Amino acid sequence: MSELRFDGRVAIITGAGGGLGRSHALELARRGAQVLVNDLGGAVDGSGSSMSAADRVVDEITALGGIAAPNHDSVATADGGKAIVQGALDAFGRVDILVNNAGILRDKAFHKMDDAMIESVIDVHLKGALFVSQPAYRLMREQGYGRIVNTSSASGLFGNFGQANYGAAKAGLAGLTRVLALEGAGRGIKVNAIAPIAATRMTEEILGTLADKVSPDSVSPLVAYLAHEECSVSGRVYSVAGGRIARIFVAETHGVVLGKNTPEEIQAKLSLIDVMDGERYHLPLSLEDETAIIAKALSEVS
Ligand code: NAI
Numbered sequence: 001m002s003e004l005r006f007d008g009r010v011a012i013i014t015g016a017g018g019g020l021g022r023s024h025a026l027e028l029a030r031r032g033a034q035v036l037v038n039d040l041g042g043a044v045d046g047s048g049s050s051m052s053a054a055d056r057v058v059d060e061i062t063a064l065g066g067i068a069a070p071n072h073d074s075v076a077t078a079d080g081g082k083a084i085v086q087g088a089l090d091a092f093g094r095v096d097i098l099v100n101n102a103g104i105l106r107d108k109a110f111h112k113m114d115d116a117m118i119e120s121v122i123d124v125h126l127k128g129a130l131f132v133s134q135p136a137y138r139l140m141r142e143q144g145y146g147r148i149v150n151t152s153s154a155s156g157l158f159g160n161f162g163q164a165n166y167g168a169a170k171a172g173l174a175g176l177t178r179v180l181a182l183e184g185a186g187r188g189i190k191v192n193a194i195a196p197i198a199a200t201r202m203t204e205e206i207l208g209t210l211a212d213k214v215s216p217d218s219v220s221p222l223v224a225y226l227a228h229e230e231c232s233v234s235g236r237v238y239s240v241a242g243g244r245i246a247r248i249f250v251a252e253t254h255g256v257v258l259g260k261n262t263p264e265e266i267q268a269k270l271s272l273i274d275v276m277d278g279e280r281y282h283l284p285l286s287l288e289d290e291t292a293i294i295a296k297a298l299s300e301v302s
Contacts, residue, residue: 004228006033010092011227012084014038014075014132015102017053019200020151023216024099024223025057029066031224033097036088037061038071044202046104046120049074067092075102076123081131085139097227098136099149100129100173105202110164118165125169129176137180141187147227148184150177150193152237157195157248170195174237174250181235182286190234192226194219195248197241214242235285252290254280257301 011028015021017039029035037057041050054070061068069091074080088095104124106117129150140146155163156170173193180191196219197203199211207214222240225231237248256273258265266273284290 004031004224004230006031006097006224006228009033009096009229010036010088010094011097011099012036012038012071012088012095012132012136013099013101014084014128015040016099017041017057019202020196020198020216020219021099021101022057022060023198023220024101025068026061026064026066027217027220027224028097028227029061029068030064034067034092035061035069036071036084036091037068038073038075038084038087038102040072040074040102042104044105046106046124074124075100075128075132076120078131081128081133082135084132085135089139094143095136095139096145097147097149098133099151099223099227100132101151102128103151103202105163106165107162109162113164121165122169122172125166126172126176129173133176133180137184137189140184140189144188145229146184146187146189147229147231148177148180148189148191149223149226150174150191152177152193152195154195154197154239157237177237178235178286185234190226190231192231192233192235193237194222194226195237195239197239210242218242249283251276252282252284252293254282255293255297257297 006028011033013021013025016025016037025035025037037054039054041053042048051072054072058068058070071084071087073083106121108117150173152173153170156167177191177193184191198214198216198219199207200216219240222245239246239248253276256269282293
């Protein structure tokens with residue numbers, strides 16, 4: 001097995017001043033990538049800012065013999081996204097890899113969540129990924145090559161109490177991954193997502209004894225693979241924690257075409273609609289795929 005190297009490649013890692021982002025930045029830099037270390041340097045809830053988080057990671061990479069430059073813009077605005085991508089161009093002249101990792105938490109039961117909690121979390125995670133991805137994606141499209149790795153979460157894909165804002169944003173990242181994978185396929189661009197669990201400041205109060213087994217650097221090898229030229233997949237979402245990796249996918253039951261399309265008939269057939277045995281579900285890989293499944297089901301009854 002030859003080492004997967006990134007010599008000559010330029011990577012942007014957002015939120016790389018600590019936690020998972022720092023670990024991804026170190027992993028890619030160790031393998032030869034030139035890394036733009038972006039971080040606003042705020043608290044877990046997004047408050048405050050400081051240049052030192054990104055600068056420290058750049059110093060770490062440089063001390064290990066790697067190449068990195070800092071960037072302190074926020075991902076949460078369109079201008080910030082453009083400035084981050086421009087920062088990579090100014091420092092290294094191109095962009096091959098984008099890891100959308102920056103994130104904050106503002107947890108609260110939904111009935112108590114205020115507007116600022118909703119807006120700030122959607123802004124950083126979901127709009128942030130769109131705002132940084134778009135200028136990077138445009139460059140990737142022009143050069144016919146790119147890798148984007150988004151950071152989703154089990155919270156959005158499976159649900160988690162107290163995270164309506166965060167879960168909605170993280171599920172949105174899975175959607176963004178699917179759409180960009182389809183749009184970028186003809187231009188050498190691969191887009192995948194991870195749903196990690198790792199012991200960082202974000203999770204220090206919730207992981208308990210699992211914390212010892214799920215270091216951030218156990219997540220970064222998957223990010224490196226998905227960011228590499230030899231990555232063979234696109235549009236996928238992987239659960240990753242402590243060296244365990246699994247694919248997460250969206251499936252659809254075989255479905256039922258109702259004789260009478262009434263609420264009463266739906267009530268009567270719900271268990272059949274919901275049934276998920278091995279033979280009776282579909283794995284549509286796009287909206288087009290799903291539409292074809294629907295068309296086939298309807299044609300079989302007409
Ligand atoms: P962390 O708090 O250590 O790292 C997040 C980084 O993003 C921080 O350094 C922060 O300063 C930066 N950041 C926040 N807002 C920013 C903005 N507007 N612009 C630029 N940078 C900004 O937390 P962690 O755990 O490393 O999280 C990294 C990503 O992984 C996040 O997207 C998080 O939601 C996600 N994640 C983490 C999980 C875990 O178990 N740690 C679980 C699932 C997802």
